[in-house]
Amino acid sequence: MNYLSAENIAKSFGDQWLFKNINFGISKGDKVALIGTNGAGKTTFLNILTGKLPADEGEVSIRKDIRVGYLDQSPSFNESLPVLEVIFSSNNPIAQVVKRYEHAIETGDHDALEKAMEDMDKFAAWDFEYRTKEILGRLGIHDTENAYGNLSGGQRKRVAMAKVLLEDPDLLILDEPTNHLDLDTVEWLENYLNTSNTTLLVVTHDRYFLDTVCNQMLELDNGSAYTYKGNYTNFLEKKAEREEMEAAAVDKARNLMRKELDWIRRQPKARGTKAKYRIDAFEELKEKASQKKVDVQMDLNVRTSRLGSKIIELDHVTKGFDGRELIRDFEYTFRRGDRIGIVGKNGMGKSTLLNMITGELQPDQGQVVKGETVQFGYYRQSDLVFNENQRVIDIVKDVAEVVQLGTGETVTIGNLLQSFLFSPAKQYDFISKLSGGERRRLQLLLILIKQPNFLILDEPTNDLDIASLNVLEEFLLNFPGCLVIVSHDRYFLDRLVQHIFVFDGEGQISDFPGNYTELRDYQDEQEAEKKTVLPAIKPVVVPEVPKEIIPVGKKKLSYKEQKEMEQLEKDIEQIESRKAALVQKLNAGGTHAELSGWSTEIENLAEQQANKEMRWLELSENA
Template sequence: MNYLSAENLTKSYGDRTLFKNLTFGVNRGDKVAIVGANGSGKTTLLSILAGAMPPDAGIVSHRKDITIGYLDQQPDLNDALTVMDVVLAGESAQLDAVRAYEHALAHDDHAALEKAMIDMEKLEAWDYEAQIRQILGELGIQDVEQLVGSLSGGQRKRVSLARVLIQNPDLLILDEPTNHLDLEAIEYLESFLNTNNGTLLMVSHDRYFLDRVCNHIAEMDNGQLYTYKGNYAYFLEKKEERELAAASELSKDRNTFRRELEWMRRQPKARGTKAQYRIDAFEDLKEKTSGKRSDGELDLNLRMARLGSKILEVENLSKRFGDKILLDHFNYTFKRPDRVGLIGKNGMGKTTLMNMLTGQLRPDSGKITTGGTVKFGYYTQTELDLPENQRVIDVVQDVAEVMKLANGDTITATQLLSRFLFDRSKQYDFVAKLSGGEKRRLQLLLVLVQNPNFLILDEPTNDLDITTLNVLEDFLLNFSGCVLIVTHDRYFMDRLVEHVFVMEGEGKVRDFPGNYTDYREWRDAQPKKSAAQPDKPAPAVAKNQTPTPVVSSAANTVNATKKKLSFKEIREYETLEKEIESLEQRKVDVVDLLNTGGPHEQLIAWSREIEQIEQSIAEKSDRWLELAEFM
């Protein structure tokens, strides 16, 4: 059953055509994701399909008897309303009953309350109201009476998402639904959409989310829409096949074009009508071969400033806002090359910690000592405040006109922008004309162009396309400085970090060895504590000490019944801690030697030793984690 169909859609902005004569459809039960490069027109297409924007040409039609819910990237909400008022602003008998009940309750109107309760019972709306509060809570909105005008941009997006989900429409259209959600909220949304029987159309760059939720992928590429029936992993496989076939076809077309061009040049100016069909075919072939182009490849091969042995020491760091404790005597010494993920629910203090590390916010107490060679590169959630009437090339030249690459070569601002997939025409566009993803890519460029050696990335995956994310991941894997990352993209974090700081609330920070999935698996394996059982305080992490997962007394009791470590295993556990610490220090020493330079053979030997050390650390850490569960 067809829910949505679009025929021959065309949309242009000025002299730029996003897509032309595009045809697309969504059937009942489909869960479709639209993917593609930044600026390819994904959000524009979604707005047109949702009816929020008209196309220049073409027709969009929806099945008449279905309801549609649409989540915009920048939701327009009434600042004077409360969260609950906004969420209840829908059209249904159940919503009317819940609105009447909430109003009577707020105004202590007993007569109205009695009638509202009867209506709630009749319409079976009690579960509906409980579902509203549950969805809001899962998305991190606890105070339903606060005014929308007091919410942050991320909170507004979550309220809008809750409103759309609560309406339970037949067709759900979502533009970047995981942006501004913490990791647990994303997993809740993932579960919600997987158990919901509705139809879904969305734009997202979250690869785990795409793989687990969607059964169709539609790729925007050079104004065309290519559809694949399957999840994201299937799409990647079939896309590679399509690109290989397209490359082969393009090569054949260009060979034919060269032969026909030679024929055209040999013809006299006054051609007879006999060869007109061949002339027309030549013009079609010319358009076909010139229209196909590669998207280019983002190149982040930029130079890093030298990083000394002393990097960043944090001692007894504490911070609170009012009665809320964000950090309580936090300690850590950063080593090279630390790759740390920072996780925790929204409002736990992740951005606060990063702002203190970079000197933008003062702690209440404690000490932060920064090494003399440290040069921070701070990529923030907030978009840079750039003049909308400034050209892209001028923005970069204001920072530097010439930049050095890792191999010592120098490039101009124009060449650097080209490497960041800003073609010549785009470089001279005004900032106002850039898409959200293109602005974020420009922001990333402005951070990296300053040659930092300690990168702090606050939600770097928001609005960046998947191609850019893949290249950024490769760059960070080869980055020899320190990296501290906050991201809701679980794939991005799993690929990059070696341990995570888990902000658990009340100022507690757990340092867990492993990536996000390792932590979740460990956490989910822990037995649930009873409500009466208090939490054990998280121990402070000592400098250069291998972090130990804190296991509750309940976990000790349960695990003891499962298995009791032998004396030999206890000694192995204690020895592993020392061995891992020793290997980490040796790795730092060898990296320092490698950076000082030397004979070619020696450099190769040091590189191989680093690989062997990293493999040994990984193996010993796995065994240490296995034993830690039973300590």
């Protein structure tokens, strides 16, 4: 079943075509990734498909009986509304049914209540509020009464994502959904989309996401569109084959054009009209032979300062805010060539640690000792603020007029900007005209021309296209100084880091030796071991051990502890039974007050069960 069709779509800005003659379709079950370099027009294309922007040419058709959900890069809602009201303000029919049901309860309108309850049954909407809080919680939004206007940019994006996921559309369109998400949430979203029946069109630079979620690629390249079946790995192979074939076709056209050009020059002017068809064919051949593949890769070849033997020493540092301890008694001595990734949920203190390393924050306890030769380069999301009325080249010249490359050569700022994909014309554009990816490239350039030897990259992959990421990775692989990376891009971490600081919560930071995939494998193994220890709670018979053969260091449970252990087993079974009964009630439906009460009770029971299981484990180890 075809959900969406785009025929001969074209869009220009000024006298330059962004893309032209684009034909594209999405059928039920497709999970399509839209790929292209920064400036290729990906977001523009999505806005045309969703009707937010008109096409200059062509037509978009969407099947009448399907619902489309669109998450754009900068969602906006009424800033005075609480988060939960933002979710319920959508055109989602389930949300509207729940609102009518709640209104009928408040007003005491029995007829309206009866009709609303019928609709609640029809749309299976009884657990909608529970699902809303669950998805918001997964996305790191726990205070549903907080006003939307009080949220950060990343939190607003996550609320918008929850809203569009809860709408359960037939066709889901997502523009950079993994930006501003921590790694656990990216993996949850990946699994959610993999297990749902939703048809998907997504723009993302997350290569693992592309590989595991998407089954089709649509590439925008030099104003044209190319479709590939399969995941991202297959796309790379097929794209290389296409480019080889195109290069061969251009070479063939150029050879043929030389012969045709010689023929045209030899024809008498008076006979020109007798072979007009051949002259017309020559013009088409000339256009094909003149095709030139634009090299869109950056050239990161900037010199770095020498780094001495003493770098940074974190000596038992502790830091907290508002009575909450984010980092407790952490120590580490950086060595030359360190490549460290930092992972943890949002709000656990990752940026706090980075700011203590650079000296922007002082620890509450302990000290940070910095070597004399350390030159920081700190790439962070919050620094993406420029004077909108300043030109690109002037901003860079404020830092340096010339720059020395890693080869020892000295280049002008204009030449360096070109190697960062800023054409001579683009260098004199105002900042206000730059795309998000272009601003990121400019920010990276401003950091690297200062020749740092200790690089800190806080979410560097946001807004950068895949081609630019590949070049950045190659540069960082050969970077001789220290490298610290906070990123939700698992592929980026796997290529670049050798060990990881894991923020475990409550101020604890552990140092794992390996990359991100190795960390996740280790964590999965730990979880599997826990499950084998506690499959389903059953009575444990503690054998009688003669006192004289009890090994040194071991002890039997006391009578009181044995009784406690038996009681814990009974309690856990009762909690599980009660939770199962509550889930059945939620699925069957009830009043709003009942549903809310059941949801709260399930959360409380889960916490009680976790505490009792932990105590049972302690006793079983002693036994």
